[in-house]
Amino acid sequence: MSDIVLEIRDIEKYYHQFKALDGVSLCLEAGEIRVLIGPNGAGKTTLFSVISGENLANEGAVVYRGRDITRQVSWKRVQMGIGRCFQVARVFPDMSVEESLYVALQAYAGWQKKVRVPRDFFRPPRYVLEKTGAILDEIGLTDKRNIYVKTLSHGDKKRLELAMALAQEPDLLLLDEPTAGMSPEETRDTVNLIKRLHSNRRFTVFLTEHDMDVVFSLADNISVLYYGRLVASGKPEEIRKDPAVQEVYLGKEGDFDAFS
Amino acid sequence: MFRQLITKNFILLRLATAAIIIVLALSLPLWANPGITFRASLVLIYILFAASFNQLFNYTGLISFGQAAYFATGAYVAALYVKSGASLSGGIILAVIAGGLVAAFLGYISLRASGIYFAILTLALGQIVYQVIFKWPATGGENGLADIPRGTINLGLAQISLASPVSYYYLILICVSLGLFILWAVTHSNFGRILMSIKQNHVRASFLGINVRLYQLISFAIAGSIAGLAGAVYGPLTGVLMPEMATWIYSTTPILLTLMGGANFFWGPATGAVIFGIFEYLTRAMTGMSSLIMGLLLLTVVLAFPGGILGLVTSWLIGKPSIKKSSRNEGSAAASKLMPGGDVINE
Amino acid sequence: METLFLPLVNGLTWAMMVFLVASGLSLVFGVLKILNFAHGGFFMLGVYLTYTFIRNHALSPLKFFLIVFLCGIILAIIGAILERLIIRRFYQLDEAYMLIATYALLLVIEGSVEGIWGLQFLALPSPKGLGGGTEIFNTIIPSYSLVIIAAGVAVAVLLNLLINRSPAGKIIRAAAGDPDMTSALGINVPIIYTMIFAFGIFLAAIGGGIGAPNQAITPTMASSFIIQAFGVVVVGGLGNIGGAFLAAIILGLVDSFGTIYLPQIPGIAFYAAMALILLVKPHGLFESSISTK
Amino acid sequence: MLSVENLEAYYGTNYIVQQISLHIPEGKGVALLGRNGAGKTTTLKAIMGMGPKIKGAVNFKGRDITNCKTYQKARMGLGFVPEDRRIYQELSVTDNLAVGRYATAGRTEPFAMEYVLETFPLLMKLRNRKGGQLSGGEQQMLTVARTFMGRPELVLMDEPAEGLAPLIVKELAMVIRGFCQKWNMAILLAEQNLWFSRYCTEYVYLIDGGKIVFKGSWDDFDDQEDIKRKYLSV
């Protein structure tokens, strides 16, 4: 079972009396792209928060590479290799693109002990400078490196957030609706970017998505969450045909003439 | 035309301003009378005190309402040390350490909360420091400490007496410059950049693997030790210390100096302290009206130029609005997002 | 019996005194999300204004409370004007600006009180029949302490009814939780803000008026009350009036029993209890009950 | 009923809506299509006066309401259903609905609570539940019902179908259409879901990059395959 990256068992999460997650269990295998689908408010973001440590589960366990991290604080989980991007990009509005990456890489360099204090006090260490260029190239933001983040377009902000997450060399990347709010071209680019990063870096990707085109073009496996419960998990074709999923989420084919 | 000229030579202008200020600061005791020198010494101390607050406020995104407690801690530690017959330089070092330690301890507690709760927690803990100073016989209790000597500074070859206001002014100038340099270095370093990132979005920062609480705590401790440094040179200047200097009322001083000068600028607190010092000097004869005048001044400044004096000057010089709407992260500025007409783009 | 009962009543009196100030503070925070330093100033203005009308006459309780109410109304109008002219401008800026602006307002109020009423200390007679003591359990309790306790409880109950039971309460909670959406539903939110601010001032002012016969009237009384009220509001949970009520009682009793059983360290019990509670529950005992966000 | 002329809306220096004109006839439905970021939400907010600074003219029932406050517009009969379902989490379902009543102030009588609850049977059973305890779909129903309580003459709806399970989308569409036809309400519906839009409205505006790139009836729209492909990736 060494190829299980993440295992979550019987997670329950309450907000006051409201049960956001109700006994969710699932396993992620190393290197797969798993897509989590479900209606808004189904608990997708809550599940991500529980995995990444932003919120703690009320019941159940989160096991990452054999280590129980249910109660671990989020920054330690990041250091263990769990990266996360948000539905609405969380970035540093008053910094430039380049500076944002400096921060991200500096943090990584810090816990990887790649900083030498007196020399690297004011200027970013050489590692950071080199890596910044590499990541900007990889993600395609090189021409915007000196632009203030708050003036970036929505799509670019999400890409920058992804770049910052990449700086941490994640082993498992959680992406919350990576294409939300993007134009078709941007969506296409993002899908390609995720595919490219995945094949280069061989990490595990766990993402939520509404756009079914994106879902079916990316997913190795799909899980369906419906109001706190995991209804189904499996290969895309299985999910498409699953009667339970059709009933609660996808609908039967031909139910609607247009679905966008 | 004029603006263009200034924009073009902005760096030159800054250098010139810096040169003038340095010359003024260095030469002040030579032309000013001892009264003004004393007030200038106080202003210098307040510059450092306020800058220590802004290290938290603008560069870390924390509002501390207990800064006076660390200032007082430093002041008392240095004063007690000097009163025991030891040299002031040792007292200053001890004060820096003590200010930092107390701040680290209280910061550790306060950082459990965030936003306005953090501010109020620092206030409450600061009041406890005040109560301790007030009740503890070793600190002179409610009577405070009097007759705090200045002593001498040993420079190896020569002993320099600090008794005269002029030599003590230079000692303060050195300490304050040193303190400001430390703050400047911290805020402009890689470490400072991480603090800035925490201020702008602490959730993202922690999802970059940054131990947000630890960084905030270190920043809090640094601000505390710098406040302690400012306090250390304060006691021997006035010769007395009162426990009241640890109360929340005194903690408002650095806040108002900072906001008056311009919180978004490193030199904002300094500007605020200088302007305020001049203002206080000019109104010294208007006895009995200080709170009314202070309140009106403060109110007009925050209402008419919320970017502070430096914000006003920059927008006038380079024609750019300088008032940044707070880019503080969601945690503490939840309120501003909820208000009608907030510039929050939801698209 | 007596050794427990007396500090209990005294603690409760103190608690309700502070709660009268804290209730408005908490309400204003719950709706407008601002922590108002000037609140203590309006408390003091309430005291002085009431004094101006009553001076040294012992009035009948009815007249007395009518005057207190009237002073509350007058100051509420002033509060509404201030909200329109000044406070409104800070809603979108950082909290620190609001804190400093209201602190500046407090200084202005203190200065004005010195200018208008002078530095002289003053004292207000209790209403007729309430100036003496009442015997309960063989213990003499100042009658006016009971009035203050009753006033505190009444304000707590009425505010609770207003916020949680009345139609107006629904609108207030709606406006507090989501002002944008609420105005899109046809509700004039800025007016609600003004009214809530004014109502907060009204509470502060009648708190001052009711408390006046219990206290010396001095131009510096504002800051001593505001800090205690801040403590109570924060311990109770910002924006939670019930929480403030409970916190006032807890801190009041701690303070009262502290002075009796820990006379060596008077005054520290309040802050220590406050810090202790916040240490365990950094965001106060309860969540905001007003804001529905 | 509503006419918008040369509307520009911007946040700071960020022009999001550029010179658009819209006309909504009385009692009819108009869909405002466009992908994310095209300017749909900003257009609705600009009409409602909720946030962006605006230039241009907005007329409602023959009156210039460009500079009216949001609540005044609501009281004139403009209803708004936000995209992020901003229900009051701590208020019960009926209390949420009760707040919606005030939009009728001085204009007409609000609907009876019971009537609206009957129209939204899903809410009937949940009437005493707190808003925060509802599921996403139920919350969306409540948002729509709350706006209907104020008896608007024109409802601006911002992506009501987004993120809902397809089954709920269907139910919502039927309720909205039925209600609007019965009470002669006009709709301006910003959507990405073509099925939903088509079901509830008669006319289409297509917006992209803050500009109107197409307007016409649904039949006209269906003829324009290239436009659909270009702007909606259908």
Place this chain on the structure above:
Amino acid sequence: MKRGFSRLLAALTISLLVMVLVAGCGGQKKESAPSEGKKAEGKEPIKFGVIVPLSGSQAILGEEMERGAKIAVKQVNDAGGIMGRPVELVIRDTKANPDTGVAVARELLSQGINMYFGVASSAVALAVSPLMEKEKGVIITTAAHSDRLTHQNFNKHYFRITDNPYMRERAMAKLMAERYPNTTKWGCIIPDHEYGRSTWDNFEAGLKKYYPEIAKKELEIVSVQRAPYGATDYKNFITAVLNSKAKGVFTSEYGGDAVTMFRQAVPYAFFDKIDVMVDSANEFLVPKAMGNMTPPHWIGTHWYYEAYKDSPMAKKVYDEYVKEYKDKYPTGWVGEAHSALMAYKAAIEKAKATDTDAVIKALEGLTFDSVSGKRTIRAEDHQTIKDVNIIHVVPVKEEPGWKVDEFKVYKGDDLIEPPSPGKPLKLE
């Protein structure tokens, strides 16, 4: 509209600044009291620095001192000044804050002013006194009561014109033993402060001396209540004193705290249940605040004008005060500030010089006329030997609701402690 308001504010700020600047510069001339003395004109004036608290909780003391000083200057100038030179005051606000106190003193010192009086708080006095020593100035304080000023922290540049707690409390204890020989159970409510404790220790020492001596009775201390400084609730302390069955109660709570304490004692019928209440130092502050609620009690005061009806100087000061400030009850601080200037006048005329050393020398051992008769400044520790005045107020029907029905004057010589500058005060 928003823009307009901001502009209006900017304009307001600028005009405020201009106003302040003008007042600040113009104030230099205005601030000194008008020198009306015709005969003294033309000569260079003698300037005195008056540093008093004019804002904050002690402002009320500072205001009275300022009034006393102004009256004194007017009288001196009308009478031809000091050695033919007119007198001028430069008044500064200490804000009851040591660093502001030092700042204003430094400022005036650097303008060449070497003679000062005023100061209410001991903290400010403790800060300013060493400064005077260092910068060759001299200061006479008109209220600071800490023993340390004339004992362990003594220096030659500091003088105290007022009676000290040792004398005052002893006099009051003596009065109690004489008047209330049967009141043998005593208690107190004092602020938990060095000042509070020292007043009580002195009073207690006095009681223990005079009750066996005069009343021939054994004394019992039944309750000592120490309240935190600035408390808003005294009911627990009040009931504790009542429960202890104390018949005589002493308090040195001061200012607003005292008024709160008295006010909160009323509902308990506190003053009916005890024989006597003694307030150590609040002058008329409590009666003026309480009006017709004033309980009968004894008050220690620096100067009670009625006691010196026969002294033309006292009468003149009183009349001037009533005329100028429309108030019939000047507090002792008026008299102390006046006396401070009288001491300077006498010293300068004796020394025929105004330089610091000469003035200090002349002040030491100086006997001079004041509003409360002859005072002598002790050479050893610069403490003034003067009368202690104690007054008794009772409530009355007519305005202002209270009156002084009785007063008592004790000579200072019999009461004062032996001088021990440089050493802490010891109570026997």
